[in-house]
Amino acid sequence: MLRREGDGCPVAGALQLLGDKWTLMVVRELARGPRRTSDLIERLHPISSRTLVSRARDMERDGLVERRDFGGSPPRVEYALTERGQLLLPLLDALRELGTALGCNDCEDRLAERGEYCDACPRREAPPPTPPRARRRELDDSIVLL
Numbered sequence: 629m630l631r632r633e634g635d636g637c638p639v640a641g642a643l644q645l646l647g648d649k650w651t652l653m654v655v656r657e658l659a660r661g662p663r664r665t666s667d668l669i670e671r672l673h674p675i676s677s678r679t680l681v682s683r684a685r686d687m688e689r690d691g692l693v694e695r696r697d698f699g700g701s702p703p704r705v706e707y708a709l710t711e712r713g714q715l716l717l718p719l720l721d722a723l724r725e726l727g728t729a730l731g732c733n734d735c736e737d738r739l740a741e742r743g744e745y746c747d748a749c750p751r752r753e754a755p756p757p758t759p760p761r762a763r764r765r766e767l768d769d770s771i772v773l774l
Contacts, residue, residue: 662708
């Protein structure tokens with residue numbers, strides 16, 4: 629784990645560890661469990677894959693996330709919060725409350741725009757069951773051509 633240089637203040641050290649906005653956004657998406665890289669890119673739009681991979685590497689180095697490589701072709705990689713990363717979850721709650729109090733955004737705005745709450749939102753329920761795929765109509769061989 630990289631020890632941060634600074635003035636010795638834990639606040640400054642924590643802010644250096646958090647880096648930029650993407651760190652907490654990744655934590656938000658991993659709050660309910662591991663996610664594949666492609667899922668994170670989709671859910672964190674407009675993050676680029678390059679930015680995501682860079683942040684994920686930094687977070688792995690800092691002990692906030694664990695990278696799980698399942699191999700295969702194409703490669704399958706998943707990220708999950710470590711115990712240390714889970715220490716950031718109360719900070720997400722505090723930021724959500726602050727954002728709501730300041731009128732920055734509202735959880736209902738995200739629901740209206742994206743059709744779901746973010747993963748760390750206490751309003752989020754268990755994901756709805758995936759509807760069964762519509763079955764293809766079976767070919768009807770009984771058609772008579774005249």
